[in-house]
């Protein structure tokens with residue numbers, strides 16, 4: 375009897391787990407939902423525009439002071455970078471000198487122990503030879519002293535440079551305090567300086583276009599407004615792609631490159647956007663989450679290339695595309711979830727040790743047409759390498 379129960383229990387367990395694997399988490403978002411969201415977006419947009427108009431006047435009167443402080447901050451940033459480079463250079467020089475001294479001291483110790491110097495001097499064949507040999511020994515000792523002195527000079531210089539660097543950092547922090555004080559004076563916040571208005575308007579226009587496109591598709595496929603998008607059109611429609619981050623700096627291009635951590639040439643099938651850890655990552659277009667890859671063991675060092683990844687399938691101009699998001703610190707979407715450009719895919723990562731294909735915090739963003747990787751620059755407008763963007767459009 376016990377055995378039978380055991381068999382039933384085990385087969386039930388197998389059945390449940392098989393079902394879980396194949397169960398399709400179908401997203402129920404409908405055209406009606408999209409229309410309601412659009413209405414809310416419009417109200418939100420009006421709020422943003424109103425607030426923007428209020429702050430615009432304040433920004434205008436603060437502009438002159440703000441420009442001055444902003445320039446100061448940029449100058450500090452540049453000079454801090456220069457100082458850091460100088461310190462690094464000095465540290466390298468000290469390392470080289472250290473090694474040289476080490477080698478010389480090793481030789482000298484051995485020479486002293488074996489009385490090589492004395493032997494060398496006493497083996498002089500003539501007075502001239504004696505003077506010459508003494509000079510050689512003196513020269514070696516002198517060279518060593520000089521090395522030690524120049525190294526202590528380098529260490530002094532490095533110490534001074536470090537102090538300068540710390541002073542510059544303190545001063546730049548003071549300048550940021552000045553900026554904050556000035557903002558308070560003009561009734562502004564740091565957030566007011568970011569042009570949210572531009573993104574809010576573009577976001578609303580994109581949603582409007584999306585709803586119009588679905589209205590057309592729903593008519594074409596004879597669907598009811600309350601039918602889910604996935605049931606009606608299977609792969610969601612998108613007008614095109616936008617940047618997956620609100621701000622970032624392009625750090626690496628698509629194409630063949632010498633891989634920074636693997637140390638060989640390989641195809642880089644996306645574009646790298648440098649951004650702090652835990653930056654919000656958005657879907658680059660409306661679509662359906664088609665694949666999620668999570669790191670098998672985050673505690674194991676170097677256990678994955680690309681870390682946590684999300685793939686989103688789109689239909690743009692009648693063709694199927696997939697956008698790819700790699701090195702994610704966390705994932706906010708589920709498989710088969712319907713997403714729009716305002717949907718949060720997750721938070722950026724790239725600084726993790728389990729991901730051996732990353733050198734630091736960034737988002738790797740790729741676009742596939744069918745199953746072939748494309749240069750994302752052909753679909754999304756990104757600034758030149760090394761340049762920063764501050765809007766998704």
Ligand SMILES: [Zn+2]
Nearest residue numbers: 644645646738
């Ligand atoms: Zn990359």
